[in-house]
Amino acid sequence: MTTPRPRAVDLATGLLLGLLGLAAVTVLLTIVRRDDLILNWAQGHREAREIVARQGLAYLKAEQPIAIPQFVPVAWVLWVVIACLVLVLLALFRHGHAWARWVLGALVVLIAIATGAAIRIGAPTVFEILAWLSLLLDAAILAALFRPAVGRFVHAPA
DSSP, rough: OEEEEEEHHHHHHHHHHHHHHHHHHHHHHHTHHHHHHHHHHHSSSSHHHHHHHHHOOHHHHHOOOOOOOOOHHHOOOOHHHHHHHHHHHHHHHHHOOHHHHHHHHHHHHHHHHHHHHHHHTTHHHHHHHHHHHHHHHHHHHHHHHTHHHHHHHSOOOO
């Protein structure tokens, strides 16, 4: 007889899918607000800041006298890789594999660390708000993943 799946497993699943959704919104905003990200980056880069002040953002983007970070492809590839990893691990976790719970937990901690670094560099406000929401989701996911009922579920005999 199999152990019934606790509600915390479904909660963790929903929260992880919510985190992927929030990350997808962030990728879309990266596409839409690319200029804001470039301007934000330029403020911390002396040479880029001078070019923007003298000749404007359009010149910096068109002529690229210095390399501009490619935010959009990086965000897109990162989201695809993380989404694929989370979806595979979720399938294994929902079938009771204890190691998948630990890997999901470690992945969420790494996402939280990366999100904290993004907050620290002073991204545009909309990205900071999304980052704080992500940190709240990260904490809720970890709380759901490591509830005692989930531990009993993943350690139950098959």
